[in-house]
């Protein structure tokens with residue numbers, strides 16, 4: 001029985017054993033088979049990634065070559081493309097992440113699967129975090145400009161998370177979040193203790209240093225010479241003891257399967273061969289540690305450099321004195337701050353290079369100039385709007401239609417692409433850095449003609465230093481010219497204006513059909529062009545009240561003057577505005593010959609031009625007298641009064657009427673007063689006039705400029721020679737509004753605008769408009785008007801009416817002989833001068849018109865003789881009402 005009992009026992013044991021070995025076998029087969037499949041897949045993927053060729057057909061594209069070059073074939077090419085498309089560079093981690101748990105699983109053969117599930121979940125979370133954060137960091141900081149990878153360096157997932165993170169945390173904030181997520185993920189994935197890792201690293205480096213160079217300070221007698229070293233050693237001993245006896249790392253302690261012998265046994269981690277630790281029951285520490293460094297090894301070069309940096313710092317500090325250690329620490333800290341603050345980054349530091357490059361890319365804010373630019377205010381342009389009531393009251397006037405002008409082209413100027421803007425921003429920063437200027441592009445404003453880069457200079461950088469580099473910047477950006485705007489109203493940045501590849505032309509019809517022109521109440525409204533954002537710029541000449549236009553030949557000055565004149569011709573009838581055009585070149589303004597607005601035929605002779613100016617002075621004085629008699633302050637008030645009286649049915653009589661002076665009986669009735677037109681004197685080449693007529697013209701212009709505003713006489717002086725002998729101090733002081741087209745030098749720009757800038761304009765109508773009393777010029781892209789358009793408008797006006805010239809005695813001035821020829825000629829040489837003096841001293845009347853009538857000469861000649869009498873002390877200066885006293889005694893009677 002006993003025997004049979006024994007036999008039974010043995011049988012059941014054998015059955016149990018059989019059962020046990022079968023389940024064991026099954027589980028082993030499942031485990032090991034699964035393991036082999038996983039490792040096999042990991043190896044395949046690794047090979048596929050290694051053989052990746054972006055021209056192969058794949059998941060993201062059909063392929064640029066029919067045959068897959070990948071040595072794992074079509075499937076490998078497809079798989080590599082898929083993983084790189086999704087995760088970018090981080091795809092290289094996938095084989096590793098498959099291999100690692102497989103290895104761990106193999107080593108922990110006795111741990112039940114269920115027991116490991118919480119830890120598996122932790123590791124999977126860690127793996128996902130590492131994968132995502134690495135992909136995102138790669139997408140954020142690394143450029144895929146060469147297109148090595150299908151989408152971005154971080155793949156579709158990395159790019160999406162990067163965009164979200166940067167929008168939520170900004171570039172710097174998201175970098176911090178991502179690095180934190182990466183380190184946290186690594187901690188979960190590798191069950192890593194950072195304090196131990198650092199300790200081991202330090203130890204390894206220390207050991208290496210000792211081996212390579214027996215540094216006396218540290219290695220020879222560490223206890224004596226380096227108190228820090230001995231302290232460190234003590235700390236480590238304490239830590240070691242604590243690790244042996246108690247919990248040192250919560251994570252490691254929490255995971256019984258992962259209780260790392262590293263915490264109990266530190267030294268062997270690097271020095272002990274794997275074989276010694278391989279048979280330890282829970283020992284997965286060694287592969288785990290190796291794996292801990294593995295992702296960094298397979299990561300891109302930049303990341304490797306990044307990871308190696310701190311250890312490099314450590315290795316040097318180990319051989320230094322304590323002071324050196326602090327210094328090196330400071331340097332390392334400053335290097336880190338460099339990476340954070342691009343203002344202080346050093347070009348030589350690759351880490352800083354990567355960060356600052358990325359900062360440029362991500363912080364680049366593109367805002368169109370139409371949103372970023374503040375248009376000029378109406379007050380700056382002197383614009384008053386016509387009220388709807390006033391518009392209704394306006395009598396119907398005959399003015400040609402604006403349809404005569406060419407319609408604007410629909411073609412838009414070609415702006416730079418986002419990538420180009422990004423590259424240009426970086427180029428600008430690096431070029432400035434080459435010149436020792438730290439500045440960051442904070443915003444880019446593309447416009448129709450130029451693109452403005454707004455730069456924030458580092459504290460202490462003077463804007464003028466950047467201005468002085470305008471030419472160098474233009475050269476390095478390969479553009480025609482670069483203008484630096486030192487002050488942008490309402491912003492603390494400096495603007496760098498770079499011309500677009502293709503420029504949009506501004507047509508006059510576009511400006512004149514705009515609301516500001518149409519609604520402007522002034523008859524002297526000028527359409528200038530569009531500002532940099534494309535808003536129309538329309539200004540009121542009446543408020544300027546005189547305008548100086550300068551620009552080198554071909555800069556668009558004549559086109560600009562034509563645009564201004566056409567603006568007047570579309571706004572005013574000859575009753576409202578009269579023109580005196582002076583055109584020494586005999587080609588630009590002669591086209592206007594015959595329009596009813598002309599006061600005299602277009603003047604091409606400089607001596608006649610001086611006569612015209614003299615007429616203006618006389619007219620100005622006459623208007624002053626009229627205004628003072630009527631008790632009004634300006635021509636607008638005068639015209640209102642005359643119109644109102646006329647409308648009341650009680651028209652006003654001329655208060656200055658002197659029938660005797662006209663040779664009429666004393667009871668001849670005075671004529672009714674008429675409204676006075678504004679007078680615009682436009683001189684196309686003002687330098688020629690200065691050359692031929694000399695000082696006198698300067699005085700006449702100064703005189704008109706000083707007083708003519710109230711009398712409604714306005715000057716537009718244009719010159720292509722903006723030198724100080726042409727634009728003299730006297731003229732500049734009296735002509736406050738300036739337009740600078742492109743000029744050839746900084747000095748010329750200063751002469752016109754009192755500041756540099758016009759030398760960096762683009763030509764072809766690009767101008768700087770400096771309103772009176774302002775020091776900030778406004779860039780305007782001038783309106784283009786062709787000769788054909790001018791011709792059409794002129795013809796239309798000629799059909800409406802013939803000119804009624806008010807200045808008739810221009811030739812008289814020339815006939816007068818010695819007059820203006822030679823500029824400072826002596827007017828006393830006039831053959832009739834003695835007769836004039838005799839007449840004035842006899843009648844005790846120093847009136848130009850009486851001399852004119854008595855001697856039967858033109859107004860100008862008489863005026864010059866009176867001026868000569870003033871110079872000779874025969875008569876006094878004209879008083880505020882234009883009257884002069886006669887000082888010289890009457891001639892002795894024969």
Ligand SMILES: Nc1ncnc2c1ncn2[C@@H]1O[C@H](COP(=O)(O)OP(=O)(O)OP(=O)(O)O)[C@@H](O)[C@H]1O
Pocket residue numbers: 505506551552553554555556557558559560720764765766781782783784785
């Ligand atoms: N606003 C503009 N837009 C586009 N092109 C322009 C504009 N103004 C001028 N241009 C171009 O520049 C050329 C020269 O212009 P313009 O004749 O006005 O120069 P300028 O300064 O008067 O020269 P010059 O003193 O020799 O007469 C014009 O023929 C035209 O092609």
